[in-house]
Amino acid sequence: MTLGRALRGLGAPGIFLAPPEPVRSITGVRRDITALLGVAPRGPAWLPVDTLEPDTDVAAWLATTRRRRSIAVPVTSWDEYRHHFGGFEGPGRLPYAVSSFFAAGGERAYVIRIVHAHGDRFADARGRASGRFEELTTTGGAPVELFARTEGGWGNGLRATLRFTARPVSFEVSGPRRLVVDLREWIPGGSLLRLRLTGDISELRYVHTSMEEPDPTGPGRCRVLTLDTPVAIFPDRVEVVTASLEVVDGDRVFARRELIDGIGLRADHP
Template sequence: MPEYLSPGVYVEEVSSGIKPVEGVGTSTGAFVGIAQRGPIGKPRLITNWTQFTATFGGFVENGYLAYAVYQFFSEGGTRCYVIRAAKGSATTLKKAETAAMGSLVVRANSEGIWGNALSAVVADETTLPGGSVRIDYFQLSIVYDGAVVEAFDNVTLDEARPDHVLKRVDSKWVEMVDNGATRPPNGTTPLAGGLDGDTLLSSDGLAPPASSTPSIRWTTSTSSPFRMPSAMPPSRRTPIPIAITAKIVSLSRTHPRTWMRKGPPPSGWYHRKPQFL
């Protein structure tokens, strides 16, 4: 209670103790599908088309994910979660990498044949003003489809120095393995061996096979923060891997108005009470 020191008329605002219900956004989308590249089975928040292409690549012939996300932003969408779906063993789902370049191996940062279009180019470092040529230093450029997408100058494989390649290089395209201190020779080395994985099958999903319609579908209540259409092509819609589905279930549980349903989808969205598998 405030302390009043003189007579007068005072107005006090006293809270009723009832908090208003906060509004819930309904414009956040979520997409699962086949992508050209990017992390597999890990939700990524995407806020524009440029960010999507930088993370998951562009349009591919065997998947509708990029088309769905592109249309989402074209129609005014502002934020969505995207998950790349893929499966395979160590021999069928692989990252492209170079042969040993001295003691350095350059590897694509995600699985898929997209990495086979990468090359690592090593050249002499740019001499610093007033400096001399350092034979153990070099410049590393990353080339994708014939265009240089990244360049890192004045790096070395000497772990004792702050310019060590693993300390200096923060690449959006590749990761590196340092197996020693031997400087890579100058020249261009292509990455090879990248594979997209096995064909997704109905047995990879939670639901039994359907004809040409998805057997796993995400549905929402009218106030759900998610709209989750299928981004799979008709021939590959039914197989949503369990690991991928688990990610969506986990994501859904953090937003109680979102739920998942087994079985063929209807022509439109369901609008029912929240429930979980």
């Protein structure tokens, strides 16, 4: 009989039986996964929580939206790290720690880039490189601006080019605001049309609605485009105007190019 049981059996006050300690085995802990944080010349730093809706005032959205800092980005190699965060050209010791980790046999590193906080959300956005398109404004006269995805001097190496293309389409006039085109034509609402009139005159109209309807000239169905404003003179030719945005990243190691085609010029364009 143990002392505890003996005293408990005797009714001694405040004495309780202590259960035996379990034998704890030493288990292995993975050392090929780690988390590292520090300063990097580029890479994710802020993550928006709110969704940016069409026709949103971007400046006001940046000043009021909720964002999370310190995004953990998993990388599985030194090359993947350099693709996201750059190399040794920036300040700090983060790249040296990451390269040493993978050189020692590491499998995965969760990298967190630390950036400066200026005190409010709108001021934080100023840390990103930005630029304006020359001679291009919105309907209200405001300049069209582009912002780098994340802050840092790396954004100064971005080069953006906006091009416009006009694709002719076959059509039939069904009224001052209605055009009938082939059902297979992808001309959604918000598309910009250039109407060629007699005398080499051009007018621009937006597609207000794009609906599938029965073909008024025969069997089958067609697509009817309703314009935002009527046309006084029937056009001789109709063209669909779209834009393409090309962005070139001037990174010396990972030169990147992104091309977005089929861009509409109104917020309701998909």
